[in-house]
Structure formats: structure tokens, C-alpha cells
Amino acid sequence: MKKNLLSILDLSSEEIYSLLDRASVLKQLQKDGVPHHPLSGKTLGLLFEKSSTRTRVSFEVGAYQLGGNTIFLSPRDTQFGRGEPIPDSARVLSNYLDGIVVRTFSQEILEEFSQYSSIPVINGLSDLLHPCQVLTDLFTIMEKKGRVEGLKVAWIGDGNNMANSWIIAASRLGFELVLATPPTHRPNDSIMSMSIKENDMRIRVVDDPEEAVKDADVINTDVWTSMGQEDEEASRKRIFSKYQVNSDLLALAKSDAIVMHCLPAHRGEEITNDVMEGPNSVIFAQAENRLHLQKAILEKLMG
Numbered sequence: 001m002k003k004n005l006l007s008i009l010d011l012s013s014e015e016i017y018s019l020l021d022r023a024s025v026l027k028q029l030q031k032d033g034v035p036h037h038p039l040s041g042k043t044l045g046l047l048f049e050k051s052s053t054r055t056r057v058s059f060e061v062g063a064y065q066l067g068g069n070t071i072f073l074s075p076r077d078t079q080f081g082r083g084e085p086i087p088d089s090a091r092v093l094s095n096y097l098d099g100i101v102v103r104t105f106s107q108e109i110l111e112e113f114s115q116y117s118s119i120p121v122i123n124g125l126s127d128l129l130h131p132c133q134v135l136t137d138l139f140t141i142m143e144k145k146g147r148v149e150g151l152k153v154a155w156i157g158d159g160n161n162m163a164n165s166w167i168i169a170a171s172r173l174g175f176e177l178v179l180a181t182p183p184t185h186r187p188n189d190s191i192m193s194m195s196i197k198e199n200d201m202r203i204r205v206v207d208d209p210e211e212a213v214k215d216a217d218v219i220n221t222d223v224w225t226s227m228g229q230e231d232e233e234a235s236r237k238r239i240f241s242k243y244q245v246n247s248d249l250l251a252l253a254k255s256d257a258i259v260m261h262c263l264p265a266h267r268g269e270e271i272t273n274d275v276m277e278g279p280n281s282v283i284f285a286q287a288e289n290r291l292h293l294q295k296a297i298l299e300k301l302m303g
Contacts, residue, residue: 003301004114004121006107008131008168016172019296020139026299027292030065037067038303042098047073047080048124049104050227054263055124055132058290059101059298066295066303071097090116099302105228120301127161127228128188133262134165136293138173140286141218144258148175154216154253155179156209157243157270158236159187162222162262167203171195176202180212182239209243216253219280220260221245221270237269246272250280258282 004010011019029036044063046056060070073093075081080089090113093100100117102110103124114121123131141148153170155163159181167187170177171194179187186192186205196203206212213219224240225233245259259271259281267273276283 005131005297005301006110006114006121006123007129008134008165008172010131011172013172013174016135016138016169019135019293019300020142022296022299023139023289023293024143026295027289030292035067036065038299039063039066039068039098042068042302043096044068044070044298044302045073045093045097045100046070046124047075047078047093047100047102047104049075050125052103052124054287054290055101055103058294059124062291062295062298065291066298068098068298068302086112087116089113091118094118099298122297122301125161127226129165129168130161130262131165131168132290132294132297133162134169135297136289137166137220137260137262137286138169139293140260140282140289141258143285143289144282145217148173150175151217152176152178152215153218153220154209154212155181156212156219156221156245156249157181157240158222158224158226159185159205160222160226162220163187164191166220167191167195170203171198174202177204178212178216179203179205180207180209180243181205182243183207184239209249210252213249213253213257216257218258218260219245219250219253222262223264223266224270240270244270244272245275247274247278250275250278256280260286263287 063070094117099120101122101124105127107126107128110123155166164187224236261283
């Protein structure tokens with residue numbers, strides 16, 4: 001039966017841990033130069049309405065390392081960008097491909113595409129959710145901390161697609177999550193309500209970033225202005241000015257806290273250069289891990 005990954009909600013806690021464990025194995029196989037080709041003869045489509053560096057390259061390289069092929073589908077080069085109905089595109093592409101990653105603005109596009117697709121559909125990012133990145137972050141935490149259970153994770157900044165996916169992850173795995181966001185830029189209400197029911201009292205949203213990072217094991221942030229919000233950049237810089245991850249804020253966390261950022265970063269805005277390049281930063285290990293975690297996803301859904 002076809003299985004999609006549109007949200008971390010599509011995975012049980014056992015399936016999440018299985019992906020994290022498998023990503024570790026696949027990473028070691030790649031480091032050891034051991035061939036592993038479960039996608040031999042299969043093709044992954046990449047349908048991207050939004051620009052990308054890490055998502056595109058990591059999926060392309062990952063599929064290749066697993067023995068498969070990829071084809072990149074830009075809306076400007078396909079009928080998808082000229083208004084072809086989503087059900088038509090989904091059914092046609094299902095005849096050619098073995099799986100597809102869709103990176104788009106609306107979560108509803110992903111939901112509709114998956115409804116009419118007979119192949120696995122993976123969310124490569126929407127305005128609402130970014131599951132592949134947060135699964136990668138969990139894998140990075142497991143590598144660096146040895147566990148996720150019992151840790152305190154702090155999110156600093158915008159209540160965006162990353163924040164929403166972190167909330168879902170905390171509801172599934174039960175770790176403590178404190179999000180510091182401006183009152184005007186909270187995470188999605190329905191996601192927050194649903195997740196609190198699953199992980200009562202361990203998911204909180206506060207105004208003060210100092211409260212969020214106090215004794216935190218993990219500090220996570222993202223850009224203040226995401227793709228499609230460029231006209232809000234000036235106002236967002238004012239609103240988020242106190243939500244910067246800097247050395248003063250880091251000092252309130254545990255001494256061995258790790259600092260994460262999904263990239264690209266605007267150094268000097270949401271994170272300072274000294275923190276990003278400092279000993280607590282795992283940002284570039286986190287970026288590398290997109291490759292290995294997504295290989296585990298591809299293997300599970302397509303292999």
C-alpha cells in the first residue's frame with residue numbers, strides 16, 4: 001500500500017525511531033564506501049515551486065547513492081506551471097515515476113497531489129510544514145546527545161513551518177519543547193492544540209527567549225523572513241530583534257547545549273556569526289544529515 005510523508009503525523013513514534021536508526025546505518029555504509037542500491041531502476045521526481053539548495057541536492061545525491069535516478073521538474077518547464085489541474089499532473093506523473101518530492105507553498109497542494117497519486121509523495125517543504133528537516137534534526141540530536149527522550153529543546157524566532165513540525169515531533173516523541181515567538185507570529189493554532197493533547201504540559205509557547213533557552217539541551221532557530229514573505233522583511237526585523245541566538249542567550253542554556261539552524265542563515269540577524277561558528281554549533285553536521293535521513297525515507301517509501 002502506498003505511504004506518503006506529508007507530515008510527521010504520518011509516522012508513529014516507532015517509525016520515527018526506525019528512520020533515525022536506519023539513517024545511522026546508511027550514513028556508515030556511505031562513509032565506508034559500501035554500495036547499497038535498493039532503488040536500482042527507480043526514478044524519483046522533484047517537483048519544486050520554491051527554490052532550494054539542500055533539499056534538492058540531498059535528494060538527488062541520495063537517490064543516486066541508493067542506485068536510483070532523479071528528474072527535476074520546475075513549474076516554468078512543465079504544464080504544472082501553466083495551470084494543469086493537480087489531479088491530472090499527479091495521475092500522469094504516477095505513470096512515469098516511482099516516487100515524488102513536492103516543494104510548494106500550500107500544504108493543500110500536497111494533500112490534493114497525494115490524493116490522486118499512486119506513488120509515494122514526500123513533502124520537501126510547504127508553508128505549513130517541513131518534516132524532512134525536523135526528522136533530520138532529530139537524527140542529529142541522537143548523534144550528538146545519544147537520545148531525544150528527556151531533553152529540553154528550545155525554538156527561537158518565527159512560528160513557521162519548522163516550528164509547526166517541531167511541535168508535531170514533540171507530540172510524537174514526548175520531549176520538552178519551549179518555543180519563544182512574538183505574540184503576532186505564533187505557530188499554527190490547530191497544530192498546537194492537537195499536539196498539546198498528546199504531550200500535555202511539555203509543549204509551551206512563550207514570549208521571552210531567555211525563558212525558552214534556560215537549561216535547554218538544544219537551541220534551534222530559523223530565518224525571520226521565509227520565502228514568499230520578502231515584502232515583510234523590514235517589519236519582521238523590528239518584530240524579531242530580541243529573538244536572536246547570540247552568546248548571551250546561549251549562556252543561559254546548558255554548557256553542552258547544541259545550536260541548530262536549518263539554513264540558509266542570515267548571520268547577524270537570527271543568529272550571530274560567533275555562535276554559528278562556535279563549539280556548540282552542529283549546523284553543518286545537521287546539513288550533511290539531510291542526505292542520510294532522506295535516504296532512509298526513500299528506502300522506506302520506494303525501496
